[in-house]
Amino acid sequence: MANTAEKILEIKDLKIEFVSKDSSLTAVNGVSFHINKGEILGLVGESGCGKTVTSLAIMRLFKDTNGKITQGGVYFKDQNITTVSDREMAVMRGEEIAMIFQEPLTSLNPVMRIGDQICEVIRKHTQKTRSEAMEIAKAMLMQVGIPRAAQVLQDYPHQLSGGMNQRVMIAMAMSLNPQLLIADEPTTALDVTIQAQILDLMRRINRDHGMSMLLITHDLGVVAEMCQRVIVMYAGRIVEQADVVDLFKSPKHPYSKGLIHSVPVIGRRADRLESIPGNVPMLAKMPEGCKFAPRCKYKMDRCEKEEPGLFMVDGGRQERSCRCWLMEEAVI
Amino acid sequence: MNNNSPFRIFVKKFTARKTSVAALIYILFLLMLVLSGEVLAPYGAHEFDYQSLLQLPSARHLFGTDEFGRDILSRVMVGARLSLTVSLSAVTFAALSGTVLGLLSGYFGGLPDRIMMRICDVMFSFPDIILAIAIVAILGPGLENVLIAVAIFGIPSFARIMRGSMLSLKQNLYVEAARSIGVKNSSIIFKHIFPGAFSSLIVNYTMRIGTAILSAASLSFLGMGAKPTDAEWGAMLSTGRDYIGRAPHVAFFPGLAILLTVLAFNLLGDGLRDALDPKIK
Amino acid sequence: MGRYLIKRLLETIPLLIVVSFVVFLFIRLIPGDPARLVAGVDATIEEVELLREYMGLNKPILIQYVDYIKGILTGDLGTSLKTGDAVANMLLPRYKPTILLAFSSMGWALIIGLTIGIFSAVFRGRWPDYIGMLVAVIGISLPSFWTGLMLMQLFSVNLRWLPTGGLETWKSFIMPSITLGAGIMAMIARFSRSEMIETLRNDYIRTARAKGLNEFEVITRHALRNSMVQVMTVIGLQFGFLLGGSVVVESVFSLPGLGRLLIDSINFRDYTVIQAELMIFSFQFIMINLIVDVLYGVMNPKIRYD
Numbered sequence: 001m002a003n004t005a006e007k008i009l010e011i012k013d014l015k016i017e018f019v020s021k022d023s024s025l026t027a028v029n030g031v032s033f034h035i036n037k038g039e040i041l042g043l044v045g046e047s048g049c050g051k052t053v054t055s056l057a058i059m060r061l062f063k064d065t066n067g068k069i070t071q072g073g074v075y076f077k078d079q080n081i082t083t084v085s086d087r088e089m090a091v092m093r094g095e096e097i098a099m100i101f102q103e104p105l106t107s108l109n110p111v112m113r114i115g116d117q118i119c120e121v122i123r124k125h126t127q128k129t130r131s132e133a134m135e136i137a138k139a140m141l142m143q144v145g146i147p148r149a150a151q152v153l154q155d156y157p158h159q160l161s162g163g164m165n166q167r168v169m170i171a172m173a174m175s176l177n178p179q180l181l182i183a184d185e186p187t188t189a190l191d192v193t194i195q196a197q198i199l200d201l202m203r204r205i206n207r208d209h210g211m212s213m214l215l216i217t218h219d220l221g222v223v224a225e226m227c228q229r230v231i232v233m234y235a236g237r238i239v240e241q242a243d244v245v246d247l248f249k250s251p252k253h254p255y256s257k258g259l260i261h262s263v264p265v266i267g268r269r270a271d272r273l274e275s276i277p278g279n280v281p282m283l284a285k286m287p288e289g290c291k292f293a294p295r296c297k298y299k300m301d302r303c304e305k306e307e308p309g310l311f312m313v314d315g316g317r318q319e320r321s322c323r324c325w326l327m328e329e330a331v332i
Numbered sequence: 333m334n335n336n337s338p339f340r341i342f343v344k345k346f347t348a349r350k351t352s353v354a355a356l357i358y359i360l361f362l363l364m365l366v367l368s369g370e371v372l373a374p375y376g377a378h379e380f381d382y383q384s385l386l387q388l389p390s391a392r393h394l395f396g397t398d399e400f401g402r403d404i405l406s407r408v409m410v411g412a413r414l415s416l417t418v419s420l421s422a423v424t425f426a427a428l429s430g431t432v433l434g435l436l437s438g439y440f441g442g443l444p445d446r447i448m449m450r451i452c453d454v455m456f457s458f459p460d461i462i463l464a465i466a467i468v469a470i471l472g473p474g475l476e477n478v479l480i481a482v483a484i485f486g487i488p489s490f491a492r493i494m495r496g497s498m499l500s501l502k503q504n505l506y507v508e509a510a511r512s513i514g515v516k517n518s519s520i521i522f523k524h525i526f527p528g529a530f531s532s533l534i535v536n537y538t539m540r541i542g543t544a545i546l547s548a549a550s551l552s553f554l555g556m557g558a559k560p561t562d563a564e565w566g567a568m569l570s571t572g573r574d575y576i577g578r579a580p581h582v583a584f585f586p587g588l589a590i591l592l593t594v595l596a597f598n599l600l601g602d603g604l605r606d607a608l609d610p611k612i613k
Numbered sequence: 614m615g616r617y618l619i620k621r622l623l624e625t626i627p628l629l630i631v632v633s634f635v636v637f638l639f640i641r642l643i644p645g646d647p648a649r650l651v652a653g654v655d656a657t658i659e660e661v662e663l664l665r666e667y668m669g670l671n672k673p674i675l676i677q678y679v680d681y682i683k684g685i686l687t688g689d690l691g692t693s694l695k696t697g698d699a700v701a702n703m704l705l706p707r708y709k710p711t712i713l714l715a716f717s718s719m720g721w722a723l724i725i726g727l728t729i730g731i732f733s734a735v736f737r738g739r740w741p742d743y744i745g746m747l748v749a750v751i752g753i754s755l756p757s758f759w760t761g762l763m764l765m766q767l768f769s770v771n772l773r774w775l776p777t778g779g780l781e782t783w784k785s786f787i788m789p790s791i792t793l794g795a796g797i798m799a800m801i802a803r804f805s806r807s808e809m810i811e812t813l814r815n816d817y818i819r820t821a822r823a824k825g826l827n828e829f830e831v832i833t834r835h836a837l838r839n840s841m842v843q844v845m846t847v848i849g850l851q852f853g854f855l856l857g858g859s860v861v862v863e864s865v866f867s868l869p870g871l872g873r874l875l876i877d878s879i880n881f882r883d884y885t886v887i888q889a890e891l892m893i894f895s896f897q898f899i900m901i902n903l904i905v906d907v908l909y910g911v912m913n914p915k916i917r918y919d
Contacts, residue, residue, distance in 0.1 A: 061822055064813060086827075093825035106816040111838050111914055120834070121824040156914045172824070351747075450631065457632050457895045459857030462875075466891060469879045470642045546756055550861050553758045554876055569758055573865070576762055577770040587759030595754035602750065 008077060008180055008212045009058070010034040015071035016053055016236075018283075025283040027053045027067070028236045032310075035180070040206055040213040042227030042244065044220065044259070048280050050236040051216045055182050058214075059093050076180070095125045098173035102185040104165035108157040114141075115153030118172045125176055140171035144201055163194035170201060174211075181205075182214045187222065199226055220263050224248060229318060232256050235281055235291035238310060239324070243317040252313055252322040254296045290325070298326060345607040352603025355596040362593065366413045373406035377563040386579040396581040399571065404582065407563040408589050414564045415593065418475060419544035422482040427537050429483075430490025437491065438498025445495075452488040460485055464547050468556045475548075475564065478557040482544045493536055497529030531608035538601035542594040549590050565590050617910050625903050632895045633685075637678050640888045647694055647884050685892075691885035695878075700889045704871065710780055711870035714862065715855050717786050718794035723848070726798040730805030735832060737810060745802060752799025757858055761792040761865035780868060793862045797851045804847045808840040815839075842912045849905030853898045 016028040028050040035041045043051045056062060058074050060082075073082045076097065081089065093099075101107045109117060118137035122128055128136070134153065141149035144167040157165055166186060173181055183202065187195040203226060205211055215226055223230055223244065230247050232240040232255065240253040251257045258276035278295035281287055287294055293303040302325055311327040313320040347353055365372060375393075381401030389396040395404035437448040455463065467481035551557040552566030560567050565586040572583025648665035649656075656664075665671060669680065684690065690700040726749075733745035768788060769777040775784050812818070813836055821831045860872035867873075871890065878886035 059823060061819060063822065063828070064818075090825045090827055093823055095825065099823045101816060101820065103816055107820045109817045109821070109835050109839070111842065111912070112835075120826070124825055124830075158915055169820075450628075453628060454632055454635055457628065457899050458891075459853040459855075459894065459898060461857035461860055462891070462894050465860070465875065465879065466639055469887065470639065470644070472644065542754060546754075549756055550758065554861065554864060555880070566756075566758075569756075569762065573758075573762055576766050580763075580766045580770075583759065583762050587756055587762070590756045590759060591751075591754055594756070595751060598750050598754050 006037040007034045007075075008037045008039075009214070010075040010078075011054070011058075011072070012075065013072035014054065014057060014069065014074065016050070016057055017068055017070045018066045019068055020066055023284075026236060026286075027283060028057070030072075031233070031236070031238055032072075033231050033238065033241060035212050035214060037179075037212055038206070038210045039229065040203075040215055040227045042223040042230040043214060043216045043233060044218065044223055044230055045233035046218060046280055048283075049233045051233050052184055054233075055099070055184050055214060055216055058182060059097055059099060060089055061099075091125070094121045094173075094178065095176045096178050097180045097182065098176070098178040099182040099184065100166070100169045100173050100186050103189050104162055104169050105157055107169060108165060110157055112156075113153065114155050114157065114160075114168055118153075118168070118175055121172060122175050136175060137171070140175045141168070143174070144168075144171045145197075146171070161194075162190050163197065166190060166194075166198055167201065170198075170205075174205065174209075177209070178211070180212045180214065182216070184216045185218070186215075188217070188219065195222075202226065220248075220259060232259070235286065236283075237291060237323060238321075239292065240322045241310075242313075242320045246316045246318075246320060252320075252327060253292075253324050254298050254326075255292050258295075290323075300325060342607050346603055349603050349606070351599045352607075355599035355603065358592065358596045359600060362412055362416060362596075365409055366416050369413075370406075370410060373403075373409045375403035375406040377407045377410040378402065378561075379406075386575065386582070388579070389581055395585040396579070398568070398582050399575065399579075404568075404585050407568060408565070408585055410563040411565040411568065411586060411589065412593070414475065414558065414562065415545050415548065415590070418479045418548050419482070419541050422479050422544050422548075423486055423537060423540045425483040426486030426540070427490050427533065430487040431494045431533070433487065434491035434494030434496075435498050438495040438502070448491065448495075452491060455485065455488045460543070461547060461550060464551060465554075465556065468551060473556045475552070475558045475562070478548050478551045481551070482547050485547075486540055486544065489536060489540065490533070493532050494529060497532075501529075531605075535601050535605040535608070538597055538604060542597040542601070545590065545594050545597070614910060618907060621903060621906050621910075625899060628899060629896060632899065633682065633892060634678060636888060636891045636895065637681060638674075639891065640884050641674070643882070643884065643887070645882050645884075647882075690889045693878075693883055693886050695881050695883045695886075700885050703874070703886065704889060704893070707869060707871045707874050709870075710868045711859055711863070711872060713786060714789055714793060714859055714868065714870060715852070717790035718797065718855060719848075719851070720794075721790065722794035722798035722801060722851070725794075726801030727805050727844070729798075729802040731809055731832070731837070733802070733806040734809030734813065735828075742806075746806070749799040749802040749806075752795050752802070755795055757792050757796065757861050758865050760795060761788065761862060764788045764792060765866075777866070785866070785868070789862050789866045789868060792865070793855065793858045796858065797854055800851060800854070801844070801847065805840060805844050808843045809836060812836045812840045842909060845905055845909050845912065849902045852901045856894055856898060 010032075011034070012032050014028055014031045015026065018025045018027055031050070031054055033041070043054070045051050053067065056067070057069055058076075058081075060069075062068065069082055073080045075081070076092070081092065084092075108114075115134055115137050118140065119130060119133040122133040122136055123130070126133075138149045138153060141152055146152055146164060146167050152160065152164070152168070157168075160168070170186075181202075186202070187198050190198065199222065202213065202215075206213055215222070217223060227244050230240075230242060230244050231238055232247075232253065234255050240247070240251065240256045242252075247256065248260060251260045255276070258274070262274045262276065276295055281291060281294070287304070289305045289307050290296070290299075290303040291307070293299045296303065306325075308323050308325045308328070310321045310323045313322050313327055370377065379402060381397065381403075383401065384393070384397050385401050386399055387393060387397045387401075393403050393405065395408060398404055398407070433448060437445045458466070463485045464478070464481040467484055468477050471477040471480060548557060549564075549566030549569070552562075552564050553570045555570060558564035558567040560571050568586040569583050572579075572586065575582045646661075646665075648661050648668055648670060652661045652664050669677060672680075681691075688701055690704070692698065693700055693703055696703070729745040729749060733742040736742050765777055765788060768775045775787055776782070818831060818835060821835045826834070856872075859870060860875055862868070863870045863873040864876060871893065874886065875890045875894075877883075878890065
């Protein structure tokens with residue numbers, strides 16, 4: 001069980017907009033959650049729900065896009081990092097918070113050797129010499145289970161497989177022993193068997209080093225395996241937050257219900273695959289009221305007019321909430 | 333529904349760039365000048381005036397006069413006609429032949445295609461001007477031969493572009509044929525491939541007009557194109573060269589005309605390319 | 614890498630042969646009679662015929678071609694019809710001005726062009742971009758002979774800082790290299806800008822930032838290295854532009870280089886010199902492209918290590 005007292009990361013009421021010459025689109029609206037120390041928190045949702053944008057906001061990796069945090073704050077170890085200077089943020093990146101991405105091959109520089117890329121982050125944040133950094137890099141590669149580490153240091157990314165490259169990314173992310181690892185769909189681009197290995201690795205790191213993780217994915221299987229708590233996002237908002245077991249056993253939000261029930265279960269007969277009808281709304285054309293209402297089986301009149309707040313739900317193993325008018329009645 | 337027709341989108345994107353619009357206006361103005369003949373010119377292009385040789389720009393002669401007393405403004409205006417006709421004809425010819433050659437080459441493939449590509453390679457082995465000079469050397473000096481030379485060395489670039497489009501078209505056709513009955517081949521060509529090929533064709537055409545104007549003027553400057561007495565921009569610069577120091581305006585204005593015209597075509601080409609690019613905005 | 618090199622070499626050699634044959638044929642197409650030219654206007658028909666026989670002009674074309682190639686391989690490029698000197702001896706001293714001009718032009722065209730291109734890409738959409746690209750589009754539109762003459766007017770006549778032409782000092786190269794370099798600088802600026810923008814869109818740039826590198830480090834250590842690989846290929850093409858442009862610039866500034874020799878020899882119908890010049894221009898261009906391709910192979914690890 002995670003130590004619930006200490007929060008390593010807290011997001012409060014975050015609003016992220018994409019600003020262009022004549023318009024601004026709200027990608028993320030009023031998102032609040034926290035990650036406890038040593039915990040793996042899952043962030044689930046379909047493409048376009050804002051989960052990636054939220055993760056980029058933590059380290060303010062918005063350069064080259066029009067994204068801006070227009071409201072709310074990100075607190076890392078109780079410090080508001082939304083307002084620190086660029087230079088201070090750069091110091092934190094890699095050293096306190098690290099991030100790995102979905103496509104390992106394109107996320108590594110094709111004309112730089114693996115060793116040099118890992119050394120780069122080590123030497124940026126510490127005073128180590130090149131050979132010292134290389135030693136650390138080699139050790140990290142071995143830790144993530146890459147055999148022939150010395151050889152791989154000299155290789156270029158295209159000479160390695162996708163799985164190996166993702167291990168390299170993890171090694172690179174871990175090399176300065178950050179406290180929080182943000183993993184954006186780390187296994188989506190990999191084979192199923194390799195997926196399992198990478199997830200194993202990440203679990204081991206979490207267990208052995210106590211590294212907190214924010215695991216972003218659209219794959220519920222990954223969530224079930226890895227996370228202690230889960231947040232479900234839809235259309236830039238949090239719609240449900242729960243302990244992983246609670247979420248799978250009894251999802252409260254209609255969207256979560258749809259997600260959980262649309263995954264076929266081996267061994268259980270089903271005549272058709274369940275799916276959620278309709279499509280995710282476009283950022284420019286958000287419906288009034290509850291954003292999920294157009295697709296919701298249980299929708300009431302009220303849902304189309306007023307957007308529900310995030311209501312606390314009783315009876316969970318951990319803190320639990322749900323953004324649905326149906327839950328308002330449930331709260332005592 | 334009407335508001336988002338491809339044409340409307342294109343116009344909107346194009347007019348967003350002020351430089352492209354300005355370039356277009358300038359070119360239309362030039363075209364008007366060319367079509368109206370020598371009517372608008374204040375003096376004749378060959379009108380000697382021995383009383384006023386090499387005069388600096390004044391109220392009577394806005395661009396000054398040259399060594400024979402001819403009004404430079406009028407000669408520049410007439411020169412516009414020469415430059416534009418030569419370059420437009422040459423590039424149009426190159427575009428048409430290049431397109432046909434490229435499409436055929438891409439369609440048939442095999443030996444004719446490889447030969448065509450080798451020929452293009454050989455032509456690409458020579459810097460543009462050198463090739464033009466070589467052709468003019470064979471044909472002899474004169475503006476018509478410059479036109480031919482510029483037309484010929486323009487062919488390979490169009491051939492390459494259209495061949496490329498035809499090759500990707502062939503790929504698509506196989507996919508389509510595998511899926512559908514294969515009857516609507518020609519409509520596939522016109523609906524899917526031509527738009528993409530068409531935009532690179534148009535952009536290349538516009539840019540090559542600029543190149544053609546520069547090449548033709550360079551050849552005339554070197555004495556291989558228009559006769560020195562012709563009111564052609566390059567030729568005017570060639571004589572103006574002798575008067576650098578005493579009467580720089582003789583070389584200045586024709587050269588400025590070349591710069592502005594080529595600039596206009598390049599800006600137009602850039603504007604067209606960005607307006608036609610689906611990835612932008 | 615070895616395979617790549619061999620492939621490129623195998624492609625180049627036939628090209629060189631075909632080009633040499635094409636040039637050879639070209640010359641034969643130029644109207645006029647070389648024998649008559651050498652013999653002079655007063656010579657009788659019999660004398661011209663004798664001369665033609667002596668010059669080997671009556672042999673079948675292919676034999677003449679083979680003789681010519683044999684000559685090239687032994688360093689004999691024929692003799693000038695105008696002066697009677699060995700062409701090879703004529704060409705040699707002309708190399709130096711052309712090469713110096715080429716390198717000085719390319720030198721500062723690269724420096725300024727790359728700088729403008731990179732700044733325009735990094736500050737895309739803001740005023741450094743607009744100004745940079747405006748300068749670049751003007752650069753590719755400039756008629757080189759006009760630029761040269763105007764520079765001459767300003768710096769030689771009005772200010773008297775620089776010589777108008779000839780080959781006296783290093784100062785003689787300033788205006789010519791600016792004139793010739795302008796167009797190239799502009800093309801490099803435009804191309805490196807678009808390459809840089811493409812590169813900055815890549816995922817590994819985001820990773821670099823996530824590692825805590827500042828913008829300068831991201832650009833110099835990651836973006837630049839990748840864009841430069843592509844820009845290399847364009848630079849090779851620019852050398853072609855350079856060779857062509859040298860013809861005009863050397864004329865304007867009276868530099869005794871290879872370019873000017875081409876014009877002179879065409880005006881005099883000096884066929885052997887024209888032939889040699891055309892060969893040199895095309896061969897140089899082909900070789901430069903080959904070198905650029907090889908360099909590209911070296912810089913691109915995907916090719917280097919496969």
